[in-house]
Amino acid sequence: MPGIALRPFTSDDVPAAAALLAARHQADRARLPLLSPKLEEAGPWAEILDGAARVASYAFAATRAGRLVAFLLADQQNFAPGTLMAQWTPPHSLSTGYQDHAIDAGEDPTEVLRLLYAEVAALAVRDGYFVHRVEIVAGDAALQEGWLNLGFGRYLSAATRDTGPVMIGDVPGVAVSTAGAEDIEVVMSLAHTLDLHHAASPMFWPIIREARPAARAFNLDALQGAGAPFFIANRDGKTAGMQTFLRPGFTPFVVPHDHDVYLFEGVVDPASRSAGVGTELLEHSMRWAREQGYQTCTLHFASANPSGAPFWLRHGFVPVTHTMERHVDERIAWANR
Ligand SMILES: CC(C)(COP(=O)(O)OP(=O)(O)OC[C@H]1O[C@@H](n2cnc3c(N)ncnc32)[C@H](O)[C@@H]1OP(=O)(O)O)[C@@H](O)C(=O)NCCC(=O)NCCS
Numbered sequence: 561m562p563g564i565a566l567r568p569f570t571s572d573d574v575p576a577a578a579a580l581l582a583a584r585h586q587a588d589r590a591r592l593p594l595l596s597p598k599l600e601e602a603g604p605w606a607e608i609l610d611g612a613a614r615v616a617s618y619a620f621a622a623t624r625a626g627r628l629v630a631f632l633l634a635d636q637q638n639f640a641p642g643t644l645m646a647q648w649t650p651p652h653s654l655s656t657g658y659q660d661h662a663i664d665a666g667e668d669p670t671e672v673l674r675l676l677y678a679e680v681a682a683l684a685v686r687d688g689y690f691v692h693r694v695e696i697v698a699g700d701a702a703l704q705e706g707w708l709n710l711g712f713g714r715y716l717s718a719a720t721r722d723t724g725p726v727m728i729g730d731v732p733g734v735a736v737s738t739a740g741a742e743d744i745e746v747v748m749s750l751a752h753t754l755d756l757h758h759a760a761s762p763m764f765w766p767i768i769r770e771a772r773p774a775a776r777a778f779n780l781d782a783l784q785g786a787g788a789p790f791f792i793a794n795r796d797g798k799t800a801g802m803q804t805f806l807r808p809g810f811t812p813f814v815v816p817h818d819h820d821v822y823l824f825e826g827v828v829d830p831a832s833r834s835a836g837v838g839t840e841l842l843e844h845s846m847r848w849a850r851e852q853g854y855q856t857c858t859l860h861f862a863s864a865n866p867s868g869a870p871f872w873l874r875h876g877f878v879p880v881t882h883t884m885e886r887h888v889d890e891r892i893a894w895a896n897r
Pocket residue numbers: 731732754757826827828829832833834835836837838839840860861862865867868869870871874
């Protein structure tokens with residue numbers, strides 16, 4: 561069998577690359593039927609890729625006997641410290657979305673990625689990009705193995721549930737209301753509680769002080785807009801937690817957006833945890849979502865979150881994407897020369 565050859569990815573590769581993405585999506589959808597049926601066709605992927613390939617910082621193709629069998633694009637991420645995205649994205653990092661890579665089903669992802677990623681990573685590290693992230697659709701064990709083999713670990717997961725009921729009956733002493741712009745300080749205080757939780761072990765997500773005004777502006781904008789509600793729970797008359805919603809928010813586009821609502825921040829005050837507040841909030845919000853005609857709800861959680869991850873998974877959320885991360889040892893920039 562002829563070996564794999566590597567070369568830069570060009571716009572001429574878009575149709576074949578889109579076909580690889582469509583074939584992968586068909587397999588993904590066989591595992592996760594809630595994924596978008598439209599993306600089983602190459603057409604929408606070609607449109608997305610056309611734009612992505614034009615702006616990609618690094619783009620390589622793998623061929624076998626002249627045929628495209630895999631490709632990998634990556635984007636430099638350089639968010640200014642005062643932006644909302646700076647809270648979640650390390651400065652000078654590299655990002656590959658699930659639309660930015662695909663491998664022919666007949667190839668071994670571990671073997672192909674070892675070659676393809678070597679090309680991208682060589683240039684990225686040369687340019688000073690040491691944190692590398694890649695998004696994969698959940699449940700593709702062979703693809704995940706290919707990234708694990710390169711030193712990537714799971715960092716963030718997106719998960720989706722239908723908007724069906726969560727439980728029967730109310731939790732005594734807990735009342736849920738819809739927040740308005742006048743509640744911005746309550747929202748920001750609970751958002752900070754969530755940030756403190758994410759900053760703790762084993763997530764260790766830094767709280768970027770410079771991004772706080774942007775987060776405030778973002779939440780205020782959402783509270784003033786007509787998009788989706790922010791729900792606040794009170795327990796025995798005291799603020800106890802919140803679940804905030806956005807449309808379309810950050811729902812990965814493999815999940816159809818038309819009937820989906822995004823759960824942005826979900827948190828319960830430490831003093832009120834494990835008393836049914838989070839469950840009551842979810843019951844309330846899913847009832848609202850059903851009444852609005854939304855069929856699914858999507859959220860992200862830190863994969864390592866010992867509190868949020870099991871809570872959402874036990875309440876019917878099914879992982880749809882995972883973001884994997886590798887942090888290259890920066891000493892390589894000066895050592896061994
Ligand atoms: C995750 C979190 C939002 C859950 O909220 P919570 O109020 O603690 O959750 P609940 O009390 O409703 O549910 C926790 C458990 O208590 C049980 N429970 C206790 N009293 C209950 C009651 N009266 N009615 C229903 N369930 C009750 C639930 O069944 C649940 O059990 P389970 O986890 O085995 O299913 C909350 O723990 C939290 O803020 N964690 C830190 C921040 C975080 O991780 N947020 C998510 C970010 S993605």
